[in-house]
Amino acid sequence: MVDEHADEKMTLPLYRAVVVVDMENYSGHRGAEHPKLTEMIPLVLERALDRAGHEDLWSQRLFPDSTGDGYAVGFPAERLPVLVGPFLDALQDELAYQDGMLRTLGRDVRMRMRVAVSVGPLHEDHPDAPGTGDTRVEAHRLVDAPALRSLLAESDPNLTFVVAIVSERVFDDVVAAGYGSTEPGQFVRTDVEVKKYRKPAYLHVPKASGRLLSDGFAPAQEEALPPELADLAEYTEARRGSTTTNTFTGNASGTVVQAGSIGRVHNGDDNRVEQRVRGKHNTVVGRDLNGKDVRKDSR
Amino acid sequence: MSSPPAVQPRGFRALVPAPVWRELVRSATRREFRPNESLLVQDAPGTSLLLLESGRVRVVREGRDGRGRVLVALRGPGDLLGELAGHGDRRRVASVLALEPCVAHSIAYEAFRRLLRRHAVEQQFDAYIVAKMDEFAERSADLAGVRPLYRVADLFLQLVRLADPWHPEPLRIPLSQVAVAEALGLSRRAVAQIVADLRGQGVLTDGDPVEVADVGRLHVLAHAL
Numbered sequence: 125m126v127d128e129h130a131d132e133k134m135t136l137p138l139y140r141a142v143v144v145v146d147m148e149n150y151s152g153h154r155g156a157e158h159p160k161l162t163e164m165i166p167l168v169l170e171r172a173l174d175r176a177g178h179e180d181l182w183s184q185r186l187f188p189d190s191t192g193d194g195y196a197v198g199f200p201a202e203r204l205p206v207l208v209g210p211f212l213d214a215l216q217d218e219l220a221y222q223d224g225m226l227r228t229l230g231r232d233v234r235m236r237m238r239v240a241v242s243v244g245p246l247h248e249d250h251p252d253a254p255g256t257g258d259t260r261v262e263a264h265r266l267v268d269a270p271a272l273r274s275l276l277a278e279s280d281p282n283l284t285f286v287v288a289i290v291s292e293r294v295f296d297d298v299v300a301a302g303y304g305s306t307e308p309g310q311f312v313r314t315d316v317e318v319k320k321y322r323k324p325a326y327l328h329v330p331k332a333s334g335r336l337l338s339d340g341f342a343p344a345q346e347e348a349l350p351p352e353l354a355d356l357a358e359y360t361e362a363r364r365g366s367t368t369t370n371t372f373t374g375n376a377s378g379t380v381v382q383a384g385s386i387g388r389v390h391n392g393d394d395n396r397v398e399q400r401v402r403g404k405h406n407t408v409v410g411r412d413l414n415g416k417d418v419r420k421d422s423r
Numbered sequence: 424m425s426s427p428p429a430v431q432p433r434g435f436r437a438l439v440p441a442p443v444w445r446e447l448v449r450s451a452t453r454r455e456f457r458p459n460e461s462l463l464v465q466d467a468p469g470t471s472l473l474l475l476e477s478g479r480v481r482v483v484r485e486g487r488d489g490r491g492r493v494l495v496a497l498r499g500p501g502d503l504l505g506e507l508a509g510h511g512d513r514r515r516v517a518s519v520l521a522l523e524p525c526v527a528h529s530i531a532y533e534a535f536r537r538l539l540r541r542h543a544v545e546q547q548f549d550a551y552i553v554a555k556m557d558e559f560a561e562r563s564a565d566l567a568g569v570r571p572l573y574r575v576a577d578l579f580l581q582l583v584r585l586a587d588p589w590h591p592e593p594l595r596i597p598l599s600q601v602a603v604a605e606a607l608g609l610s611r612r613a614v615a616q617i618v619a620d621l622r623g624q625g626v627l628t629d630g631d632p633v634e635v636a637d638v639g640r641l642h643v644l645a646h647a648l
Contacts, residue, residue, distance in 0.1 A: 149623025232616065270640065273624055277572070335570075349642055352431055352584060356593060357638035364625065364637060 140246040144263040146194040148236040176210035209305030216330040219285035240266035242291040265321035283333035312341040434501030438547040451528035456521040463519040469508030478525030494606035499585030522597040576644035
């Protein structure tokens with residue numbers, strides 16, 4: 125109804141800090157190592173906050189969400205200075221410390237992370253969609269930025285374990301304004317273009333090494349694609365294109381799910397079924413709270 | 424049997440008019456090769472050359488005292504193979520092996536030169552030879568100290584560029600990881616790690632066979648010197 129929506133639109137959700145973490149080369153590890161690594165991620169984040177002397181912040185986390193090879197979590201916005209400063213340094217130290225022990229899992233097991241921090245209004249209270257909103261999407265886009273990936277590629281895997289990117293708003297409101305433990309000079313501005321997200325952002329590496337030190341953070345000068353590769357490049361670009369994430373919550377009996385990949389299917393005691401479905405051309409069929417048929421087609 | 428249409432001729436074929444290439448092919452003997460078959464063998468005497476019509480090949484040279492084979496070049500449709508054979512008592516300087524099913528046309532060196540003269544395209548042939556030498560010199564110098572990841576990216580990019588225009592799987596890499604290691608003088612473990620890195624970056628698809636998932640990014644890596 126128009127009136128209900130008018131009310132919603134008159135109040136901004138609270139501003140929250142969003143941190144999205146992605147593990148490098150998750151799929152490069154063997155399947156048997158995946159669960160262990162997935163399990164480790166939130167542990168490592170918590171220990172990092174501990175190291176930084178802010179263990180209380182972990183207990184204030186909001187909508188923690190594991191994505192298999194990564195993690196998304198919200199924090200009170202006023203704690204951004206910690207997230208952008210001491211937390212990143214501590215995470216670097218923590219992963220360096222864990223690196224030795226990961227060797228016991230296998231010679232090639234490594235945990236290196238890309239971290240994105242954004243801030244903005246966040247619908248954390250919405251029952252059907254906790255922790256969603258443009259700010260969350262922004263953090264996911266930032267963590268996928270090619271410029272950020274290349275920071276890991278260009279640095280020594282035995283020395284650099286964390287590379288970070290913060291949104292323009294975070295940089296302006298926290299770093300440039302003099303909060304936290306980092307200076308603007310420790311960040312490098314970059315223009316991020318991931319799917320439809322196009323904004324400037326700021327890169328930071330707590331402990332740079334390798335080519336990052338010798339060549340700097342700027343990605344290599346781009347040479348124009350030769351014409352015979354243009355078609356193929358366009359094709360692979362399109363093929364990698366949009367994947368959609370659908371969250372469906374409600375009571376269901378006899379659910380049918382067809383999906384590219386299924387995250388978790390959780391059956392609660394109260395007969396609630398929560399499914400997270402990703403990929404293109406998904407059909408999720410079930411029943412909503414009122415017992416009505418709900419069909420969601422995603423493309 | 425007529426050959427499939429050439430969308431964008433490359434190599435020597437791009438330097439001469441289409442009727443000239445067709446006449447060269449008509450005067451030659453058609454031969455087919457299967458993956459890993461030798462089109463030319465190093466040190467064999469050479470009196471003929473090959474016009475490569477379809478499929479990709481690798482040119483490898485065996486080091487002295489059996490030091491292992493080094494990749495000299497990759498060639499694709501439109502290229503000539505063994506064209507330096509005609510001068511005096513020449514032996515093949517390298518072996519040429521098929522990476523996938525190939526079709527090539529074998530023509531005696533004398534007949535080849537006669538046709539070049541008749542159609543006044545001898546200069547184009549010279550230009551082709553010089554271009555090959557330049558490319559070889561550039562590549563050796565540029566790639567000498569370059570990080571293995573970029574060298575692998577460069578190799579993969581070359582392979583994608585050389586695929587037939589009508590190739591059903593132009594993004595698939597027709598080289599095993601072992602062959603890549605041998606070609607670039609890297610350890611197999613190093614190549615495996617690089618392939619895993621590239622998969623993690625989304626440059627290659629997950630799982631076997633090795634296939635390119637992001638040509639744009641591969642191109643950036645291949646030119647990161």
